[in-house]
Amino acid sequence: MIDAAIHPQPDKSLPQRLRASWNRAADTAGAWISDSLLALCARFALAGIFFMSGRTKVEGWLTVTDNAYALFREEYKVPLLPPEFAAHMAAYAEHLFPLLLVIGLGTRVSALALLGMTAVIQLFVYPDAWPTHLSWAGLALYLIGRGGGRISSDHWLGIK
DSSP: OOOTTTSOOOOOOHHHHHHHHHHHHHHHHHHHSOHHHHHHHHHHHHHHHHHHHHHTTEETTTEEOHHHHHIIIIIIOOTTSOHHHHHHHHHHHHHHHHHHHHHTSSHHHHHHHHHHHHHHIIIIIOGGGHHHHHHHHHHHHHHHHHOSOSSSHHHHTTOO
């Protein structure tokens, strides 16, 4: 057995001490910021984006506006769908799926639907807005992969 008094262990170098401190801080943050908290934030963030967009397409409860029809005819020009049908589909989807995300019901399906809408917007409507759409896709992919978390109706109903 080596006597520590005769052969002392060298002190850790500054980089090793900094790395150890950083790792302790990261472990603490990981303990405080759970997947459930991240999922809750992602659900509300993605829901807010799409719900606010949906509100610009309707009057009152869910009456699609003339302006929404004009946007789909003149600016959005989504292929394969008549503009009137696309305006209704977008307005309803932008209300339904965000509502489901907020309550955490059908989280994975709702996030998948909004990821699909994001893909359509990116590919056919605003292809130059990829940084924004990539952030939306990141939120949706997180929710598809991880689910709604413990603070969700899905969890309380035993749905993964």
